[in-house]
Amino acid sequence: MNIAINVEDKLFQNRYKVDHGRPHIKIKDAAVCANECEAQQCTYVCPAACYKAEGNGAVTLITDGCLECGSCRVICTEHTNVAWEYPRGGHGILFKFG
């Protein structure tokens, strides 16, 4: 069952202090995602939909909505292609309720 739902509407309710120009997570080698990873599970497992499967087979990452759960790093076991750090102090998601 797939429900059409816009996760951006959910993330819009959250408070973030984005560290502009300094993403805390990076794809190490874009070619690995495009050529060696067929499943690209990050594109549907990420609870904030930070990873997008592009039409040309590439995966793009925008960390602005990241909830800092760590799932993308943990599931990328075959290729370990995610460079994952916490944001700089005070930046990133700031839960109001948690």
Place this chain on the structure above:
Amino acid sequence: MAEKFDAIVVGAGPSGNAAAYTLAKSGLKVLQIERGEYPGSKNVQGAILYAQALEQIIPDFRDDAPLERHIIEQRMWMLDDNSFIGTHYRSDDYNKPPYNRYTIIRAQFDKWFSSKVREAGALLICETTVEYLVMDGDRVTGVHCDRMGGDVFADVVILADGVNSTLARKAGFHGELSSKNVALAVKEILFMPEETIQARFNINENEGVVIELMGTVTEGMVGTGFLYTNKDSLTIGVGCMLSDFKANPKKTSPYELLEKLKRHPSVAPLIEGGEMKEYCAHLIPEGGFNAVPRIFGEGWMIVGDSGGFVNAAHREGSNLAMTTGRLAAETVIAARAAGKPMSAKVLKAYKEALDDSFVMKDLKKYRHLPEVLETSPQFFTTYPSLLNRAAKTLFTVDGVDKMTKQREMTGSFRSARRIRGLVSDAFKLWRATR
């Protein structure tokens, strides 16, 4: 800052606060470092607070802690797509203080706990991420921060940095988490008037209800949902093993699963009209006994989620976190009193105290559960569906005689699992929970 502390605690969640509070209270010079803007701003939990673990640390916490509702009723629902069958346990005994457990809102609760830590004398620095541990050979001597000029030193560093356990992983104390040992959970908080919650859940002011759910909503993945009553909000969430999310052929996103749960005909009327004010996600370490890494060494200890201290079968985590934090702190205090160094040999007492507490005893009791559930998705799909079907057969009055209905019910169980499967499932559950 070349200042040296008796102890550094990384993180201001339940385990870090329990550790820092206990250390500071005994007069030690404690530095606590938190990467969030304020304690709680990076933390996510359902959230249920079990009173006992906190009571051991702050006996009079009820006087001013931000508590939402005390729980008087526990519901367990097994869902198929259109119905649920379940059990409710409600007792007025849970209405007699001191209450056993409460719903809390973690950002508020952690702020409160942290105020107690600072009152006890610890120095808290927020908005500061610890990037790595400072080592001298195999000995941890301090931490490197992304602010404050870098390195800070202490006799012992307590790692309360959460499920991702970034610092211990970077230091090589343990490896990467396995997706089979963590659940990914997402949740929303929905606001509505107090009176509406009380009417919908059949409760009075300050009384609360917990609903745990399992069934077809998780699409065959090992996982559960939950719905908790706060004072003027509800928390609804769902979590499944990360390995199952990864392998799900339907490629369902966690937020799609949550939306499906919210739209379930048994759930939707309870949450209707709620104003969604936050959406959270978090990993929960559910690997249990066999997934607990090494938790002490030369000048370091691991507490809370960072050490995998969660009893998934009983939905307990923050009480284990607080207990591990307290026991780690008590280990440091006892070692100092005896004039001993913070060596692995001395800090081993922390592991021994944990083994002797409910924390490791409970994890040990359920040590087979993760592997059993991993290999038995029928507990999360087949059985809930069979039970719902049986209830429907039994309760629908349609002119069919009762003996025929009974045969149909037992027949549906047999055809789904066969006698051998039913017996083996019963054995598996017994072995996993005995």
